[in-house]
Amino acid sequence: MKNRHFFSLPIIFSLILLISSCGLDSMVSKFNTLNFTVTPTQVEVHGxxxxxxxxxxxxxxYFLKSAEADFRAMLAPSADSENKVFFDPVKLQGEKISSNGKTIGFITGGLFTYKGTIKYSEEMADYDLFATAIATMNDNSKSLGAVKVAEGVMATATRVMNSEVPAVSDHTYEKVTVLEETAVIYFTVNQSNVRYSQKSSDEIKKLKEFAKLGxxxxxxxxxxxxxxxGTLDVNDKVSDNRANSTFSYAKKLMKQLKVDGAKNDDLYIQSSKGEDWRGFNKLVNSSDMKDKSKVLNIVxxxxxxQKREESIRDMAEIYDAIENDVLPKLRKATITLRVFEPKKTDEEIASLAIADPAQLxxxxxxxxxxxxEDNSIKKTIYNATSKSFANDYRAYNNLAGIYIQExxxxxxxxxxxxxxKYNANAAEVKENQGIIAAIEGDYNKAASLYNSSNASDVNKGILxxxxxxxxxxxxxxxxxxxxATLAKIMNGNPVVxxxxxxxxxxxxxxVNARTGNTDKCIEFLSKAIEIxxxxxxxxxxxxxxxxxxxNVGFQALIN
Known part of the structure; x- marks a missing residue:
């Protein structure tokens, strides 16, 4: 009778694990035989x-037929450091595995490209790049180790300064404001004398009231x-005569009203415009006369x-309307009085803004x-402004600009x-919101806000x-x-x-380290550390x- 040997399930399972473990050990020991090509060769931070x-x-x-592996890159100070930052993994699998991973042949080996992205943080400044993987076969898993594939992280691009320039709402204050009032004097055909009825018109009365402001x-x-x-020559002469008579009347009127500078001839501007075709076009265009488009085409x-006037006269069906409704309004002269609105001095305004803002x-x-210049005083003024004019967005926006600077x-x-709340579409509000988004790292939001607000080149450049x-x-x-210099350096132009x-x-x-000027590099670094x-x-x-x-000089600086 033959002897039969029976093995229990636990023993069989243990044997499988032992065989799997031996296979994975081979992958562990040979992990450093994999060839890695890094692009770019220097790990850098951008965006x-x-x-x-x-x-x-x-x-x-190398890659066992029944094995699977999660391959990924990692950043760490060393392979055995507890401080590790992992990129997302990619699944690799042997020939006998039917899954959605990348299949690697046992006899042939294989080639694959791994891509990864992680957000940079300052603790990664002195990290190196490693390739690592965890392999699994028959429920047995082992780390295949870590191979350094690139040294260091170049993070100079992150040294950008948050020196955005906040957008300030315009005060719209005018240091010089010119006020004016105009009176029109109308004449009869070919006449230039200023009639009594015109001297007592409503427009002249308004001009007189305006002059009384003093x-x-x-x-x-x-x-x-x-x-x-009529002829051009006659009309030019009529216009000249009207200018002279109106000038005489205006000067006399200004003196009577005791207008400032009324006796100063240098303040008077006199001009004879001749035929008023611009006024003609405006009146015809705003009228409801028939065929007015034909008249405007002729003009x-x-x-x-001369031919223009003749062509219009030939339009008998509408000339009566022109003669009655348009031409009388062109037989005119205008008197315009322009004055400077009284203003407080800058010193008075600055003082009142603090002492008695209700006066402004x-x-x-x-x-x-x-x-x-002092931001603390600016904030006091803007806060007072926001209380007195609570529905105006500008003081709030300008306060925000100061807080951004701070x-x-x-x-x-x-x-x-x-x-x-009071002006969601104000360009300067959007730009300042964009600055905050840029500082907080929400670059897409910042770009959108900058584009919708026509932001400054400085802010767009920093972004x-x-x-x-x-x-x-x-x-x-x-x-x-x-x-500006950092931008040039990152664009390949090593300037200081x-x-x-x-x-x-x-x-x-x-910059000097990059260009190999060691002495200058240490000189500038010494100044930086001193400050x-x-x-x-x-x-x-x-x-x-x-x-x-x-370098001895470098070591002396940093130790």
């Missing part, structure tokens, strides 16, 4: 993100016209004034704030909410750096200030900034200075 592409070549007889005179203008009937197309209107209050985003958001569009940033940011702040000196150190000691720790981690890690 706030790290984008990588790995071309992975798996050698022959404001400083800017000028007194007399213009005369003739209706386009437009016939350049000779909304334009004067907003203008007062524009005269002040990095008090909660207050800025609150003020913009109030501004938007372009943040989104990685360095060509656009360079075209919008002019000069050599900090952000004129900004002498700690950040500016640090940026110049980066702000925090840059010592930043330089320790900054991959821009990788070539200086063994």
């Amino acid at each position: 706030g993100n790290i984008d990588i592409e790995l071309e992975v070549k798996i050698p022959e007889k 404001y400083e005179t800017k000028n007194i203008e007399i213009s005369s016209f003739a209706s386009p009937e 437009r197309n016939q350049k000779d004034p 209107d909304i334009k004067e209050m907003l203008y007062a704030a524009s005269l002040i 990095k008090n985003m909660n207050k800025a958001i609150d003020m913009l909410g109030k501004a938007s 372009a750096i943040k989104t990685g569009d360095y060509s656009s940033a360079t075209s919008k940011l002019k000069g050599n200030d900090y952000n 900034t004129t900004d002498n702040s700690a950040a500016g000196n640090y940026l110049n150190a980066i 702000d000691a925090n840059y010592k720790n930043e330089a320790k981690k900054d991959f821009e200075f990788k070539k200086l890690k063994d």
